[in-house]
Amino acid sequence: MDVHVVDHPLAKARLSTMRDARTDSAAFRAALHELTVMLVYEATRDMPVRIERIHTPVARTDGYALASPPLLVPVLRAGLGMADQAHKLIPDAQMGFVGLARDEETLKPTPYLESLPESLAERPVMVLDPMLATGGSMEYTIRLLIDRGATDVTAICALAAPEGIEHLEKTGLPLRVVTASIDERLNDSGFIVPGLGDAGDRQYGAV
Ligand SMILES: O=P(O)(O)OC[C@H]1O[C@H](OP(=O)(O)OP(=O)(O)O)[C@H](O)[C@@H]1O
Ligand SMILES: O=c1cc[nH]c(=O)[nH]1
Ligand SMILES: [Mg+2]
8 A cells, every 4th residue: 555644744734723722613624625625735746647739828738637636535425524625626526525533432433424436437436524534434435435446545544543544465466555644543442543633523513
């Protein structure tokens, strides 16, 4: 599995704002928006482009666009905070939605929403979820996509736990992960350490 850590001072700065317990919801959402732009920018770096001739006011030249804009799939709730920014960068993208809530005791994802195109054959997919902890929610989401024929899946996460990366690696699922940090570990409650707390609660309030 290819894991790409976006090790950039500006990404680190946004992530630090998100980590800081003094950051309020509005500032947390703003930092996640900006970090998402950086992560999606890096994740799309090697995507194939379509070239067509265009006219500038001065001359003819090559114009570029993504050959196959990805399907964006935010994982609710926390991934919603990445959806608009990713969509602004890739306006031609379609969007699907998956809703999962992790059980606090078992740490297993409980699905409550699935809105995806029937076939994803030949379509790149970008899953948006700020947190990759045990990896259970990401594995569940990836399996939904693969069941629909997806073969080119990238998970975009603000941060990840080593345990979650290892778990996904062991599944053998075809997947690429782009993240701003691989943190130290998970604690006994399944939270990432040092992490940033509950990414859904920090954006939208506790449920
Ligand atoms: O890797 P895992 O151990 O599965 O944990 C990661 C999941 O936990 C968070 O969602 P949560 O279940 O808290 O739902 P929320 O976004 O509604 O807060 C996060 O956004 C991931 O989806
Ligand atoms: O640290 C964590 C782990 C899972 N989900 C979160 O929102 N935060
Ligand atoms: Mg949550």
